[in-house]
Amino acid sequence: MPEFTLRQLEYFVAVLDAGSVTEAAKRSSISQAAASMAVGQLERALGVDLFLRTRSKRVVPTVAGHALGVRARRVLAETSEIPGAVRRGFEELAGRVTVGCMIAISPRLMPRLIAELGRRWPDIELEFVEGAAEELQVAVAGGELDAAFVYSLQSVPGVDLLPIAESRPHFLLSVDHPLAGAGSLRFADLADQDAVLFDVPPSAERVLAMFQSAGVEPRVRWRSVVAETIRGLVASGRAYSVTNVWRGVEHLFAASGVALVPVADDVPANGVVAAVAPGARRPRRVDAVIDAARGLATATTAEGRP
Secondary structure (H helix, E strand, O other), rough: OOOOOOHHHHHHHHHHOOOHHHHHHHOOOHHHHHHHHHHHHHHHHOOOOOEEEOOOOEEEEEEHHHHHHHHHHHHHHHHHHHHHHHHHHHHHOOOOEEEEEEEOOOHHHHHHHHHHHHHHHOOEEEEEEEEEEHHHHHHOOOOOOOOOEEEHHHHOOOOEEEEEOOEOOOEEEEEOOOOOOOOOEHHHHHOEEEEEEOOOOHHHEEEEEEEEOOOOOOEEEEEEOOHHHHHHHHHHHOOOEEEEEEOOOHHHHHHHHHEEEEEEEOOOOOOOEEEEOOOOOOOOOHHHHHHHOOOOOHHHHHHHOO
């Protein structure tokens, strides 16, 4: 493929319009040598003569020069429109936004977020990918995703974190469980009962670490990667589980047959955050999606999914 630059095309058109290398250099505020060199380099790259030189130092375009002139003007005109088009696209609340969402967070966030965007900004096309926290954040850092919704304790280097919602660990119990009405519980209170853990790394590992920090060895009976399965087992009274819950809506889980009881042990805060590429100015539509998620953070737990 011939290698040439937009600058060479620009100087070629300047010579074409001026009919003289000297006059083109003057109009372009460059030296005559620079203008002549640009045209010469373009001719060598394309393998054709673009001008015929006359004794009066005027230049006359060849057939190839005429043909290139038509295309070069079109290319330069379209190129000049790129900055404005990009800026408009950057500021518009329209276009595609691709986000990642942890599997543990997605059922509580994505359905409502998509509905909210459809109501407020129907021209934003939201696409989402579910997965584990680390792989989603690697995709953000690599430019494959605009943002990823993850838990703060599962953040990795190479991304910036924007707060979405505060959350803390809660026990999931059947509403018929004898301890379902407790104001809070310690890990030791459930040590002799069967547990079902969310088994997408590193969720189960972090829950087990909390048990161990409290000096308790849990009786893990089942593991599942499906939140609905966990909720069903808990509601049936066959097991309890542990989940992070956005504050202020714990009572809404009761509608699904599941009670939420705060963990009384000393556990680290683990908020929901949006991981974004570090130091990059984001398109307005991406910030709109993040702001909408932040606004929905409280309401997203209303569905009561672990």
